[in-house]
Amino acid sequence: MKTTLTIATRQSPLALWQANFIKDTLQSLYPNLHISLLEMVTKGDKILDTPLAKIGGKGLFVKELENALYEKQADIAVHSLKDVPMVLPEGLTLGAYCQRHAPTDAFVSNHFERLDDLPVGAVLGTSSLRRECQVAHAYPHLTIKSLRGNVGTRLSKLDNGEYDAIILATSGLQRLGLDERIRHELDEALSLPAVGQGALAIECRADDDEILSLLAPLNHLPTRLCVLAxxxxNHALEGGCQVPIAGFATIDGDTLTLRGRVGSVDGKTLLKAEHHLTLSHTADDEQAVHALGVAVAQDLLNQGADKILQEVYGN
Structure with missing residues (x-):
C-alpha cells in the first residue's frame, strides 16, 4: 500500500489552490497517506509578454509537470483540463476527471456592469482567441487586447486602468475567493466555454495501477463523458488549447448535447454546430461520446472551419 504521494503543480495561486483541493480530497479518502506538493515554474509562466497562441499555446503550462512524472519526481500532476493538450505524451494518462465547477466566462470591470454597457472603442482584455472571436462577433465596436499573467496580475492591470474590462474564467475567480469581482457571467449563447473549462484533471503514469486505483473515486462520470466529447x-479539428474553438457538452436526463464553435479572430465569421446523443449508461457511452465529438467537428469542417484554423495557424 502506497504511503507517500507527490503532486506536481505550478506555483501560481490558482494552480496551488487546485493542487491543495486535490490533496485535501485525497487526504480525506486516505488519512494515512502522506501527501506533498512539488511546486514548479513552467515555460508558460516565464514568457508573459507574448500572446499564448504565438508561443505554442497552453501546453506550455504542463510540459515541466509531465517531465516530473516521467522522472518519478512526482506521482500525479493537477491541471485545469482546458490547459491540457488533446494528445498526451506516450506513457501518461488522465487518471481522473473531477466534477466540473462553473464552466462560464466572467465579465470583470470597475466601471461597467455588463458587456452591453461598454462604449465604442472600450478596451477589453482577454488571453483567449476563443473569447476574442465570440465577443468580437457580437460587439464589433470594442477594442480587444491581449491579457497575460496569473489572475492577480490580470486584475492589477484592470485596476491600473490598462483595460476598461476583462474576461476571466468564472471558476478561477471563485476558487480564489474573488467572487465579488464578477459583475456577471457571460451567457453561453454569447460566449460558449472552452473545451474542458471548469474541470480539473489529474495526470499520472499510465502503467501506475496503484495510483490509478487511488484516483478512481475522484472520477465524476457525467463530467468525464462531457469533456471526452x-x-x-477539438482533436478532430486538429485544434490545440489556444485556438478560436469553443466546445461545451451538457447532460440532461439521458441526453448528452455537444455544441461547438469555430470563429475567425476578427469576429466576422462564427460557425456553430450542435449534436445530441442518447446515453445507454453502459461502457459503450465513452465510444459514443467520442463519435459525437467527431461528428460535431465534421459539421464545423463542412462549414469551412479548416480554412479559419489554417489562417490562425499561419499567423
Missing amino acids: ERAM
Whole structure:
C-alpha cells in the first residue's frame, strides 16, 4: 500500500489552490497517506509578454509537470483540463476527471456592469482567441487586447486602468475567493466555454495501477463523458488549447448535447454546430461520446472551419 504521494503543480495561486483541493480530497479518502506538493515554474509562466497562441499555446503550462512524472519526481500532476493538450505524451494518462465547477466566462470591470454597457472603442482584455472571436462577433465596436499573467496580475492591470474590462474564467475567480469581482457571467449563447473549462484533471503514469486505483473515486462520470466529447471534437479539428474553438457538452436526463464553435479572430465569421446523443449508461457511452465529438467537428469542417484554423495557424 502506497504511503507517500507527490503532486506536481505550478506555483501560481490558482494552480496551488487546485493542487491543495486535490490533496485535501485525497487526504480525506486516505488519512494515512502522506501527501506533498512539488511546486514548479513552467515555460508558460516565464514568457508573459507574448500572446499564448504565438508561443505554442497552453501546453506550455504542463510540459515541466509531465517531465516530473516521467522522472518519478512526482506521482500525479493537477491541471485545469482546458490547459491540457488533446494528445498526451506516450506513457501518461488522465487518471481522473473531477466534477466540473462553473464552466462560464466572467465579465470583470470597475466601471461597467455588463458587456452591453461598454462604449465604442472600450478596451477589453482577454488571453483567449476563443473569447476574442465570440465577443468580437457580437460587439464589433470594442477594442480587444491581449491579457497575460496569473489572475492577480490580470486584475492589477484592470485596476491600473490598462483595460476598461476583462474576461476571466468564472471558476478561477471563485476558487480564489474573488467572487465579488464578477459583475456577471457571460451567457453561453454569447460566449460558449472552452473545451474542458471548469474541470480539473489529474495526470499520472499510465502503467501506475496503484495510483490509478487511488484516483478512481475522484472520477465524476457525467463530467468525464462531457469533456471526452469536447476533447474528441477539438482533436478532430486538429485544434490545440489556444485556438478560436469553443466546445461545451451538457447532460440532461439521458441526453448528452455537444455544441461547438469555430470563429475567425476578427469576429466576422462564427460557425456553430450542435449534436445530441442518447446515453445507454453502459461502457459503450465513452465510444459514443467520442463519435459525437467527431461528428460535431465534421459539421464545423463542412462549414469551412479548416480554412479559419489554417489562417490562425499561419499567423
